[in-house]
Amino acid sequence: MTPLAELGLTPEDRDLVEGVVAGRRRALAKTITLVESTRADHQERAAALLDALLPHTGRSLRIGLTGVPGAGKSTFIEAFGLHLISQNLKVAVLAVDPSSSVTGGSILGDKTRMERLCQQEAAFIRPSPSAGTLGGVAEKTREALLVCEAAGYDVVIVETVGVGQSETVVAGMTDVFVLLQLPNAGDDLQAIKKGIMELADVVIYNKADLDAAAAERAALQMRAALALLHPASPNWKPPVLQASALHGRGIDAVWRTLQDYRERMTASGELAEKRRRQALAWMWQLIDSGLRHRFRAHPAVQAALPETLRQVAGGAQTPTAAAHRLLNLMNRFF
Secondary structure (H helix, E strand, O other): OOOHHHHOOOHHHHHHHHHHHOOOHHHHHHHHHHHHOOOHHHHHHHHHHHHHHHHHOOOOEEEEEEEOOOOOHHHHHHHHHHHHHHOOOOEEEEEEEOOOOOOOOOOOOHHHHOHHHHOOOOEEEEEEEOOOOHHHOOOOHHHHHHHHHHOOOOEEEEEOOOOOOOOHHHHOOOOEEEEEEOOOOOOHHHHHHHOHHHOOOEEEEOOOOOOHHHHHHHHHHHHHHHOOOOOOEOOEOOOEEEOEOOOOEOHHHHHHHHHHHHHHHHHHOHHHHHHHHHHHHHHHHHHHHHHHHHHHHOHHHHHHHHHHHHHHHHOOOOHHHHHHHHHHHHHHOO
């Protein structure tokens, strides 16, 4: 492990790294704030901090959790988190709230919805605005996940804003992808058509206490539907569970299932290979994002963009020709 003095960190940032590794919540929160910042100087500091923290990552179970609004995601996470803490484990929750497409604002109300969990010393809840990012996750959720791992949290849960068109983003940063369903959610074959079921490693029917017969019927239908899909792994068939987060029922079975998943995927080498693929995909995504940012910030592009947009909108220029011209401007002065 490279000594911090050799990583070129400032004394302030060395203190942050040491604080995160020691599990100090203030250092953890400050580091994630730096990671989420859009300022160029903060981004440079964040990159150096992540390099320093990287040797301390990789030991957590990364759980992605999604579900339609009303499925009880926050209630489930609170009950699940309290169960983990009762097992002497530390849990971090990265809860992403939807941002307004009009104002850009976000309520960030997850701490209110998880009042008991946020009072626990062994829990850390970080709400972040999605800011329009696809997949229902914030742009810097992956980095925040690594920081939580370095801080010693045994389980890191990424809660999305709900089932959307890019849930692969969530599945692409976690070890296991959990889908919460409602007993009366409708035809489960529709979910398969959306592609969400192909990503799910575990399906949980929450609020099963409201109508036990409906929950059992829905679970049977889901198992039949899953049988039509080719499993992502030869070592794992996605189970369909029932739970009542409000009453704490079925939570222990969920944890046993997730432990079983981790043990099987680790023993087969699939978990390590999955994380390697995720790291490479993450790198290319950051490159794509960085190139888009540089393109929009390029002086020649900025000068030509208003007139080009007017011509395309008015039908005087095709989008294809306009894109080529703008890209050539960037290439000419790169």
